[in-house]
Each structure stands twice: as C-alpha cells, then as structure tokens.
Amino acid sequence: MSERHLSVALKQPGPIPLDVEFDCDAGQVLAIFGPSGSGKTTILRSIAGLYRPAHASVRSNGVTWTDTASRTFVPPHLRAVGFVFQEYALFPHLTAEGNVAAALGHVPHADRRLRAGQLLESVRLGEKANRRPQELSGGERQRVALARALAREPAVLLLDEPFAAVDRQVRRSLQDEINALRRTLDLPMILVTHDFDDVVRLATRVLLLEGGRGVANGPVTTLMSRPDLAWLREAVGLGAVFEATVSGSTDHGLMLLSFEGGMLLAAERHLPTGTAVRVRIPAREVILAMRAPEGLSLHNVLSGRVSALHSDPGLDHVIVQVAVGALLLLAEVTQDAVDRLRLAVGTPVHALVKSVSLDIITPARD
C-alpha cells in the first residue's frame, strides 16, 4: 500500500502560467499555498484531467495519467481521483446518499446503498442520508463531498480550499476530520489553500506558489525557517514552525515543551504529557540580546548563533535566523539593531520569547 505515490510536472507559458514539479507520497499532505490567482486550482484540475496544460506529466502509482510528450491522456472518469471542490459541487437533484452512490460505479449495484450508508456514517452523516444538499449546512455538505470523494477508493485525494465556505468552528472540526483521515487512508493528499492556518495544522509538506511558479517546496518546518520568503512574510507574517513534545508542566501552570536542542515554556494551553505539537513563533515576537538578561518577566531565553541574515530592498527590517540546536528561529529586527549588535553569521546571541507568544498547534505528524 505504501507504494502509493503521485508525481506531477506542469509547464506552460499561458493562458494560465504554470511551472511546477512536485511529488507526494502516501500518508503525506502536500499543501499548495499561494495567493488567489496563482494557479492553485489549475494544478488540481490538471491532476484530475479536467485541465490540459501544454506540457504536463502526471503519474500515480506508476500509472501515467498525463504525459504530453508521449501524448498519453487518461480521461478524468478513468482516473482514481477523489476531488473535493471548493463549493463542494454536490449534485443538487440527488440526496446525500445518491451523491455518494454516484461515485460507487465500481461496486456491484446491490451493494451501493449499503456502502454509501457506511461512507456517510464515517463522516457522521448517517442520519441525514436522505437529505438533499440544499437541506444540509455548509459543514455537512462539505462532509458529503468528502464521503463522495472517498467513495471511489481514490489513489489520490485532492482538496480545493475545503474550508473556504465554513465558519471557524466548523473549520476546526473539519480539519480534525481530515487529520484523522490522513492516518487511516494511505494515500497522497493535495490540499490547496490560501489560509496559512490550514498549512500549519494539516500539511506535512508545502509547495509555495507565485504566479503559477513553484517558488519553494519542502517540509513545513524547514520552509517556515527560511528568512528569504518575502511574499510569505507579507501573507502570513514570518515565523519559525517546529515540532515539539509536551514534557510536563510547572507548578505555576505553564506547559513545558521540549524540542531538539532545548526546552520552552508555553502559557497557552494544557495538553497531556507526551503530546506531539507544532509550535509557531512569529518573527516579530522574538527579541535578540547579546548577553543573557536578568530580572525580566520573560520565561524563554534560548542561546544560539546567527545562521543567516536577510534583508529585502525597500524594507527597513532584517530577518535574522538563529540556530538553537536543531531549531532555526526567525527574528524580525531593524537594520539599526543589526548595526548596534554587530550581528553577522556566527554571532552568538540570546533569543527571548514570551511564553504567551508561542502558538501551540496539535497537528498532523509524519
């Protein structure tokens, strides 16, 4: 089963410019992240065979779906693709059960109702099998769309802005649902989103897209520690993301987090010891000091060395990357501060982080 693998290469100058190349293994969630109009949806459509770029190669589990070089093109209905559309695209004239059953063409006729019922049950909609889409809430429609996408027993699951049309609360529960799916389904999942929250919560890898071009591709943690992604900084605010484990709590109600190379105190919430979490530290919240300070209200003082400096022309801020053990922190400081502290690659520094500044996320894990 773990042979499941998707590899994609798309290239064309226009009308929708595309220039990307990526892979996704089973069990991985690749987030395609970028501003609207950057070609995210077109990439998903190309994988499904709904759009045909000038130059394209799409291979799933060793089967060629598209290869413009050899003029291979498998039509969409013959590709084992589960596609959750942005506005769900449910069939309005069919019930929830009918919608799911429509994707069960590979199952003998007599078993379709039963199977559709099971699938709806798995997204907690068993009782609403006979409702039409217009009688369901946004979150419920979303779950029907998910059940329908899975009904086909796809070799790859494509999610196009799956949370765009639901409110924040429903969003969280759907994110949990997809996270749970990722653990049980052994297939590559591609998630298109323009919301960074989705990336941090769900993705194992990220492809950053700008004008149809893949500008960066890698694990979420690695990518978020890069100081040079100016566009990303504008979109979400730069900040290091890394994996940590809850290792206990203090008498004063703070949570202890251990990561490769140190410990942190977080004020945010209390999770059972041993829970794997993702931590995000916004670059704006990190203060740099040459000496370990005393008499501060602050809890977290991390010692490390400057590993990179980055400044964009036209911006008076400098992004300083600090290596603390294996962790690469990012700090956003002024050019003036860089000059005064004489920061350069290799300079030993202390990074100061308030415990309330840590963003603790219970995420997808590899």
Next chain:
Amino acid sequence: MDWSALRVSLWLGAGTILVLLPFGLWLGRLLALQQFRGKLLLEALLTVPLVLPPTVLGFYLLVTFGARSPLGQAFQALVGQSLPFSFQGLLFASAIANIPFVVQPIQRGFEAIPADVRDAAACCGLTPWQRFLRIEVPLAWPSILTATILTFAHTLGEFGVVLMVGGNLPGRTRTLSIAIYDRMQAFDDRSAGVMAATLLVIAVATLMTTTALSRKVGVRRV
C-alpha cells in the same frame, strides 16, 4: 367539429417534438458547453425562424424544397412524398419553424449547470453518457420540459407555415387552426367556436400537466 383536423394537429405536435427533441438536446448542449468559430453566426441563424414571418419561412421552404429543386428531389427520395401538400412535408416545415423554441431553452438549461458539478461527475467515475443521463438531463429537466411545451403549443397554433407548405387538405394537412379559419370563412361560427374551445382546453391541460410534472422531478437515485 373537424375530428380529422384535431388528429392532424395532435400528430403534428407530437411528431415535431419527437423529431426535434433529440436534435435540440444535442445542439443546445453543444452551444452551451463548447466554444467554436462561427458560434455567433450559428446562433443567429437558429433564431431566424423566430423573427421571420411564418409565410416568408414557408415561402423559402417551398422554393428550397419544391418538386423541381435538387433538395426537393432529395426530400422526395428520402421520405417518399413531395414536401408541398404532404403531412411529412408539413412535419419537416414545422420542425424547422420550431428550432428556436427547442434549442434556446435547452441551451440555457445546460448553461445553468455549474462547471464544477459536471467536473465532479467526471471525477466520480461517471462516463460521458452516464454524466449526460444521470446528472445533466435531470438538472436541465425544467428547461427541456419548457422546450417541449413551447414546441407543442406553438405547433398547435401555427398557421402561416402550415397554410403555405401544407395547403388545406382534409385529413392530411388541414390542422385545427386552419379548420377554424376555414369555418369562419364559411360563416360557421358554431363549429369554429367548438374547435377554438378545444384548442384552449388542450393548451390549459398541457400547461397543467407539465407544471405538475416539473414539480415532481428529481427524487431519483443513481
């Protein structure tokens, strides 16, 4: 009451639908979903019967398909009847006259189906035919029904084309609307009145049936 005229009218209405509907589904869907060169011109040509006086349409049909023209001879070879003064010719003329009534509503119906829904059907593994029958036709159903009603009603009321192409042969090409005119000319107001009332009843019944049908549509399973 001219029963044979009623029969001709009903046969003509049903026959026109039978001939035109498959064509309308094909062409309406094509116009809704495809972009191609000359589409604008084609759409304009298809609308011509709507704006042309029926007598003018009938005139051109007679000229084009007259017994001596090559097209007229082809028609005769194919159908076994000449176009003028035959029921088959009348059916053909009626089909031409009704093209816009069939194609336009069907085109609008298919245009109204969101592209994502059609794509989703493909991603569900449905073949193009399954997509057409299970997703597109049920969703475009109200428009297809409208096209059918319009065509039937329009055929019952058609006068100019029928008179030009079919003449007024009892039992073959004399429709109810022509029979009404005929009776009025003969000062037989009573017969004309009965037949006019018959047409009215048929029209109302058709509308009621189709409205009822269109409300019931859709509770089907795949």
